[in-house]
Amino acid sequence: xxxxxxxxxxxxxxxxxxxxxxxxxxxxxxxxxxxxxxxxxxxxxxxxxxxxxxxxxxxxxxxxxxxxxxxxxxxxxxxxxxxxxxxxxxxxxxxxxxxxxxxxxxxxxxxxxxxxxxxxxxxxxxxxxxxxxxxxxxxxxxxxxxxxxxxxxxxxxxxx
Amino acid sequence: xxxxxxxxxxxxxxxxxxxxxxxxxxxxxxxxxxxxxxxxxxxxxxxxxxxxxxxxxxxxxxxxxxxxxxxxxxxxxxxxxxxxxxxxxxxxxxxxxxxxxxxxxxxxxxxxxxxxxxxxxxxxxxxxxxxxxxxxxxxxxxxxxxxxxxxxxxxxxxxxxxxxxxxxxxxxxxxxxxxxxxxxxxxxxxxxxxxxxxxxxxxxxxxxxxxxxxxxxxxxxxxxxxxxxxxxxxxxxxxxxxxxxxxxxxxxxxxxxxxxxxxxxxxxxxxxxxxxxxxxxxxxxxxxxxxxxxxxxxxxxxxxxxxxxxxxxxxxxxxxxxxxxxxxxxxxxxxxxxxxxxxxxxxxxxxxxxxxxxxxxxxxxxxxxxxxxxxxxxxxxxxxxxxxxxxxxxxxxxxxxxxxxxxxxxxxxxxxxxxxxxxxxxxxxxxxxxxxxxxxxxxxxxxxxxxxxxxxxxxxxxxxxxxxxxxxxxxxxxxxxxxxxxxxxxxxxxxxxxxxxxxxxxxxxxxxxxxxxxxxxxxxxxxxxxxxxxxxxxxxxxxxxxxxxxxxxxxxxxxxxxxxxxxxxxxxxxxxxxxxxxxxxxxxxxxxxxxxxxxxxxxxxxxxxxxxxxxxxx
Numbered sequence: 001x002x003x004x005x006x007x008x009x010x011x012x013x014x015x016x017x018x019x020x021x022x023x024x025x026x027x028x029x030x031x032x033x034x035x036x037x038x039x040x041x042x043x044x045x046x047x048x049x050x051x052x053x054x055x056x057x058x059x060x061x062x063x064x065x066x067x068x069x070x071x072x073x074x075x076x077x078x079x080x081x082x083x084x085x086x087x088x089x090x091x092x093x094x095x096x097x098x099x100x101x102x103x104x105x106x107x108x109x110x111x112x113x114x115x116x117x118x119x120x121x122x123x124x125x126x127x128x129x130x131x132x133x134x135x136x137x138x139x140x141x142x143x144x145x146x147x148x149x150x151x152x153x154x155x156x157x158x159x160x
Numbered sequence: 161x162x163x164x165x166x167x168x169x170x171x172x173x174x175x176x177x178x179x180x181x182x183x184x185x186x187x188x189x190x191x192x193x194x195x196x197x198x199x200x201x202x203x204x205x206x207x208x209x210x211x212x213x214x215x216x217x218x219x220x221x222x223x224x225x226x227x228x229x230x231x232x233x234x235x236x237x238x239x240x241x242x243x244x245x246x247x248x249x250x251x252x253x254x255x256x257x258x259x260x261x262x263x264x265x266x267x268x269x270x271x272x273x274x275x276x277x278x279x280x281x282x283x284x285x286x287x288x289x290x291x292x293x294x295x296x297x298x299x300x301x302x303x304x305x306x307x308x309x310x311x312x313x314x315x316x317x318x319x320x321x322x323x324x325x326x327x328x329x330x331x332x333x334x335x336x337x338x339x340x341x342x343x344x345x346x347x348x349x350x351x352x353x354x355x356x357x358x359x360x361x362x363x364x365x366x367x368x369x370x371x372x373x374x375x376x377x378x379x380x381x382x383x384x385x386x387x388x389x390x391x392x393x394x395x396x397x398x399x400x401x402x403x404x405x406x407x408x409x410x411x412x413x414x415x416x417x418x419x420x421x422x423x424x425x426x427x428x429x430x431x432x433x434x435x436x437x438x439x440x441x442x443x444x445x446x447x448x449x450x451x452x453x454x455x456x457x458x459x460x461x462x463x464x465x466x467x468x469x470x471x472x473x474x475x476x477x478x479x480x481x482x483x484x485x486x487x488x489x490x491x492x493x494x495x496x497x498x499x500x501x502x503x504x505x506x507x508x509x510x511x512x513x514x515x516x517x518x519x520x521x522x523x524x525x526x527x528x529x530x531x532x533x534x535x536x537x538x539x540x541x542x543x544x545x546x547x548x549x550x551x552x553x554x555x556x557x558x559x560x561x562x563x564x565x566x567x568x569x570x571x572x573x574x575x576x577x578x579x580x581x582x583x584x585x586x587x588x589x590x591x592x593x594x595x596x597x598x599x600x601x602x603x604x605x606x607x608x609x610x611x612x613x614x615x616x617x618x619x620x621x622x623x624x625x626x627x628x629x630x631x632x633x634x635x636x637x638x639x640x641x642x643x644x645x646x647x648x649x650x651x652x653x654x655x656x657x658x659x660x661x662x663x664x665x666x667x668x669x670x671x672x673x674x675x676x677x678x679x680x681x682x683x684x685x686x687x688x689x690x691x692x693x694x695x696x697x698x699x700x701x702x703x704x705x706x707x708x709x710x711x712x713x714x715x716x717x718x719x720x721x722x723x724x725x726x727x728x729x730x731x732x733x734x735x736x737x738x739x740x741x742x743x744x745x746x747x748x749x750x751x752x753x754x755x756x757x758x759x760x761x762x763x764x765x766x767x768x769x770x771x772x773x774x775x776x777x778x
Contacts, residue, residue, distance in 0.1 A: 029468040030451050034410070061469070068470040068627070069451035071410055087372035088567065088603045089529035091617055097755070125452065126372035127411055128379075130529035130603075131225020131536045132188035140413045144191030148759070 012050060015039050019054040029057060029065055033072060042073040070125065078113045078120030080158045082106075082138055087126030089133040098134050099123065101151050119158075164503070164511045168294055171310055179214045179256050180234040184297060186221025186379060187414065188536075189228035197229045200245035204252035214256055220383015220418075222297030224284045225536040227267075232279060232297075239279040240265045284534045287553040289515065291523050292499045293539050296383035301418050303425035306386040312431050314502035318394050319439040322505070327398040328354060331501070333509030335521035340366055340457070340494030341572065341598045341674075343587045349491065353399040353481045356489035361401035363392050364485065364492045367408035367415065368462060370454035371570035372621065373601035376525040376537055377495035381408065381415035384499065385422035389445060391498030393431065394505055396443040399491050404445040407462055410452060419447055454571075454625035458673050459484075459492045461627070472629050473673035494599070496525055516542035520586040528554050530603040531561065538602075540585075547581040550604060561606040565689070569598025571618045571625075572678035574685025575611065594685045596678075610707035611690040612697055616644040618682040626676065633676030636667040640683060648708045652698040657687065712768040714751055714758060718743040720765035727757035727766065 004012065018035050022028040029051075036051055037043050043066055052059040066072045084090075084099045099121070103109060106119050113120045129135045132144025136154065143154055162170070183198055198218065205211045222230050227241035231251065238261055240251055247265055254262045267276045269283070279285050290296075299305040306312070318327050332347030353361065365388060369377040380388060392404045408416050423445050426432045434442045448466050455461045456471040463485050465471040484490025500522060504512045513521045520542040526549060529535045533555035540549060546566060550556065557563050565575040568585075574595035576583065583589050590597050605614065623637040640663050643656050664680030671677045687694060696704050703711040716727070716736075721743035728736040728744060735751040738744030746757070746766075758766045 027466060027468040030465065031449070031468070034449065034451065064470050065451075065468070069453050071452035086621075088570065088601070088617070089373050089535075091372075092530050092603065092605060092609055092614075125370070125411060125454070126374075127187070128369065128375035129187040129191055129225075130373055130375050130527060130601075131186075132191045132228070133529060133535075135191060142187055142191035144188055 011039055015047070015050060016054060019051065022055060029055070029062065030069070033062070033066060037072060042076050044074065044076075075111060076113055076117075076120075077122075079118045080138055081120050081122060082136055082154075082158075083122045083124035085125075085127045085129070085133070085135040085137060086123045087128075087130060087133070089130035090126075090135055093133040095134045098136065098146055098151070101148055102136075105151060105155060164507055164515065165289055165291065167507065167511075168291070177235055181214060181216045181256075182219045182222075182232040182234065182297070182300075183216060184220075184222040184228055184230045185218035186225065186228070186297070186382070187375075188225035189221070189230065192228045194229035196245045197231070197243050197248045200248040201231070201252060204249040205256070208252055208257050210252070210256060217300040219298065219300050220296045221379040221537060222279070223288075223293075223536050224282070224534050226534050227284075236261070237278045237280075239267070239277070239282070241267055283555065284536070284538075284553055287548060288539050289523050289541050290539045291503060291515075292380065292387075292496055292525055293384075293537060294503075295387065296379055296537075299384075301383060301385055301422065303386055303422065303429060306384070307429075310506065311386055311502075312390055312429075314504075314506035315390050315393055315397075315431060316437055318397055318505050319437050319441060324354065324398045324400065327394060327505060330504055330509040331398070334500075334504040334512040335509075335516075335519070336497065336500055336504060336512065337520065337587065338494060339496035339500070339524065339600070341371075341569070341596070343597065346493065346497055349481065349493070350395065350399050352479075353401075353489055353491040356481050358489045360403075360486075360488045361399060362485045362488060362490045363395050363399070363401045363404040364459075364462065364466070364490060365392055365404065365406040365498055366457065366459070366462060366492050366494045367406055367412075367419075368450050368457045369409060369412075369495075369599065370457045370625075371572075371599045371601050373527060373529055373567070373570055373603045374599040375527045376600055378412050378415050379537055380495050380499050380525075381406075381412070382418050385415075385418050386426065387499040387502055388419075388495055389422055389426055389432070391493075391501035392445060393436065393443050394501050395491060395493065395498065397441050401489075401491065402442055402444070404443065405448050405466060405485075406445060407448045407450060407456070407466060409450040409456075416447065416449060423447070453627070454621070455627045455673070455675050458675055461673065462492065463490065470627070472627050473675070475672060496600075517584070517586050519588070524585070524597065524600055526600045526602040528602050528604070530567075531557055531606040531609065532604040533558050542586045543584040545582050545584055546576065549585065549602070550581070554604070557604065557606050561608065563604070564607050564609055565605045565611065567603040567605065567614070567682075568601065569596040569681070570601045571622050572596065572674065572681055573598045573601075574681050575605075575614070575689060577689050594688060595681070608705055608707070610648075610703055610705035611686045611693050612644065612703075613648055613705075613707045615683045615686045616641070616648050619644055619679070622675070622679045626679075630670070630672035630676060632667050632670035633672070633679065636663050636671075636676070637679055639663055640667075640680065644683070647694065647697050648703075648710070650697065650701045650708070650711045652694075654695075654698055656698070657691075657694060660687065706768045709753060713748050714746050714753065714755070714766060714768045716744050716746055717765050717767055720763050722763050722765070724762065726760055726762065730756055730760055732756065 022032045048062045052062045136143045229243045230241045254260045328350045336346045337343045453471045456465045461471040461473040480490040525539045528538050619641045623641045626633045628634045706712045733750050733752045735747045
């Protein structure tokens with residue numbers, strides 16, 4: 001195992017403290033993993049092992065849950081994660097073209113992170129903002145009525 | 161005799177003379193820039209010295225998302241739509257300070273040119289019967305507001321005047337059926353749950369609205385969370401449960417937050433907790449947040465997910481009412497179903513049953529979206545014709561395009577065509593037409609939508625979301641998707657259609673849960689209704705709607721081309737050539753199909769689709 005940096009060590013301490021409240025309880029794995037992902041941004045293998053050890057749950061079970069739910073990521077994500085909504089309303093209003101435009105503009109494919117670590121692209125399931133389709137989600141913020149110009153504005157805004 | 165709706169309107173009228181601003185805080189409005197409008201309103205109120213006196217409340221979705229951001233000014237109830245920050249300042253200066261309605265910002269009916277001032281006058285709202293959405297966009301989601309509109313009065317009535325059996329009887333009389341997709345009679349479900357032996361029982365509110373294109377549960381939880389909580393407490397009282405869970409998807413952060421706040425407020429006012437209203441009944445609610453899995457809307461999978469494991473479904477029986485959460489009897493109702501409960505208990509099941517049809521009483525909220533002028537939530541009595549919803553309320557199809565299909569029920573449903581426009585929308589009629597109401601997603605498609613591509617889109621979604629537990633669904637969806645991809649790529653054969661039908665039958669009969677059993681529906685309904693379009697892809701190697709990229713190519717329409725040369729200059733593949741005075745041409749060999757010319761042409765002289773192209777080579 002690679003030596004942890006000081007920052008990493010701090011994050012693991014934070015995780016250990018966060019997991020304290022879940023110990024000995026049933027039905028808590030998803031919530032525990034959601035919190036772990038919030039701390040680390042994603043769930044690398046080492047974090048899954050840490051959760052498994054702390055909660056005395058087999059690693060296989062932890063992995064089975066992580067790999068099942070689409071909101072868990074085992075690969076790093078950018079500081080700004082731009083998610084194109086792929087719900088039906090967004091799809092019929094041109095979400096695919098939006099995704100392509102985003103890829104061209106950022107030079108990234110879904111699942112990749114830009115060299116400076118600032119951007120990554122993904123698709124997301126319906127965000128329920130169908131009235132403003134097509135929609136892009138960045139963190140908890142939604143941007144509706146998206147088009148080519150909107151993308152340019154959004155990227156410029158995020159780069160600042 | 162007054163109708164239930166009129167009765168509700170009466171309750172709603174409260175003496176008010178002071179100005180008050182309601183700003184739509186629904187998700188689409190937020191995503192269309194309602195924050196900047198809010199800032200402008202606040203700044204201007206401050207500048208005019210009215211900041212403390214005129215309340216500005218951010219409410220849940222007002223309704224018509226295509227007209228957002230929107231603001232309603234009380235006491236007159238004037239609605240201003242599609243606001244920009246400078247408009248917001250004008251409203252404060254003119255309307256609030258000088259008392260002059262800003263006519264130039266009011267909605268003007270496109271046909272009659274008549275100016276419509278109040279929300280109820282707008283065609284989008286005029287045609288609706290907003291019972292479940294009675295509070296959405298009208299009051300802020302805070303409990304104090306809810307209480308002003310007889311909030312928790314139904315709970316008080318149930319605890320003080322009715323036995324649990326009588327509550328169930330009222331729900332049975334109302335004829336309410338599940339609004340989440342199954343359509344099972346709610347009263348009977350409650351009765352089974354009450355009869356199920358056990359000292360510990362649970363209520364789950366299913367807010368895992370995974371159907372892409374449905375957003376009513378989100379808006380109800382964001383705009384009127386207390387109606388759902390009140391419904392849950394009453395359900396607990398009627399069925400003998402003391403603990404409830406709201407299982408809400410993580411994609412809805414605001415719904416999660418509003419539900420959490422609402423639970424805390426209800427607890428503080430003692431509507432939740434021990435000995436509610438001192439009638440000896442105790443009930444608590446906790447929130448469980450999903451992690452992104454469509455199958456978790458299925459009740460046995462949802463229970464697995466609350467257990468903290470993979471959301472795998474389980475065979476039924478045993479039904480959750482017998483053996484559900486932690487092995488105990490569990491009642492699972494959808495958000496919209498529960499939001500109906502306070503109305504039924506307060507006004508009586510028979511009043512509720514007056515609305516809608518025999519066997520399908522009450523209203524249904526539809527999430528209208530796609531190629532339609534007015535998008536948003538539409539609540540109408542069950543049995544309302546599709547035409548009323550799409551054309552009278554939704555304002556028809558944008559850009560004078562032709563209506564092609566209405567997709568209902570999401571990935572489990574099907575498509576209705578123009579021949580169904582006069583169909584009364586209810587559980588049975590849609591099923592007979594090869595679709596279903598489902599959770600109420602209603603996506604409108606026009607002539608530019610390819611139905612084969614839509615079938616592929618849904619199969620792609622379902623294949624991705626299949627949990628993998630049972631073989632028919634795990635492998636069947638994959639095989640069906642491969643065939644659909646083959647057809648949309650122009651490599652389909654006629655025998656593929658037969659294989660699709662066979663696989664569909666296999667999935668319907670062999671899958672473990674509803675996800676797999678209903679997965680072939682979008683394919684079957686498009687195959688049935690739009691078979692010609694499948695055949696055009698297979699026989700003629702063309703996509704009539706111009707969507708499937710392998711089957712379309714860009715071309716310049718000679719009559720429209722003015723030889724301006726813009727397309728040739730911007731083409732990154734140098735595929736366009738021409739000279740002044742003559743129409744330009746695109747060299748298909750060089751064209752990379754980037755569509756830049758299509759977007760930039762000032763004369764709309766470039767099109768794709770409809771054109772027969774040679775079969776792609778393997």
